[in-house]
Amino acid sequence: MNFRPNLKSQEEINAELPKYESVLKYMVQLKDLITFRPEQLINEVIDIIIEKRISGAPVLDENKKLVGIISEKDCLRIIVDQAYHNLPHSSPTVADYMTKSVKTLSSDSNIVAAADAFLNSPVRRLPVVENGVLMGQISRRDILKAAKNISPTSWS
Secondary structure (H helix, E strand, O other): OOOOOOOOOHHHHHHHOOOOOEHHHOOEEHHHOOOEOOOOEHHHHHHHHHHHOOOEEEEEOOOOEEEEEEEHHHHHHHHHHHHOOOOOOOOOEHHHHOEOOOOOEEOOOEHHHHHHHHHOOOOOEEEEEEOOEEEEEEEHHHHHHHHOOOOOOOOO
């Protein structure tokens, strides 16, 4: 007797998996984001961070390509450089202090992938990019808002 199991195709398996919402639905759109340029003076950026009560923002080149992130922590380095390393306070720019290696999410990521990325990283916000171009930014709080819409998965 030959037994051949009835195997499901990858499409059938994927159709049965729970569908989670896209990060695009919950992210802050680029048009609503505060962003900085690499050549901007760091003192100007610190003033904006304080005034707008944000903890950091993406750094974009002239083509809206993401080239880094500048955070409060990055800005604190200027104090240490001046005080402990006796570096002169000339005209430091965002490029001098920004974090250049940035963890991102692709525009086709879902909220579960984003939650997993936050659980495995100390960052509070993740840029959402498509082909290197910034689409928006999603934060931990945005994911918490999205979590309210997740229905329980049935394991039957």
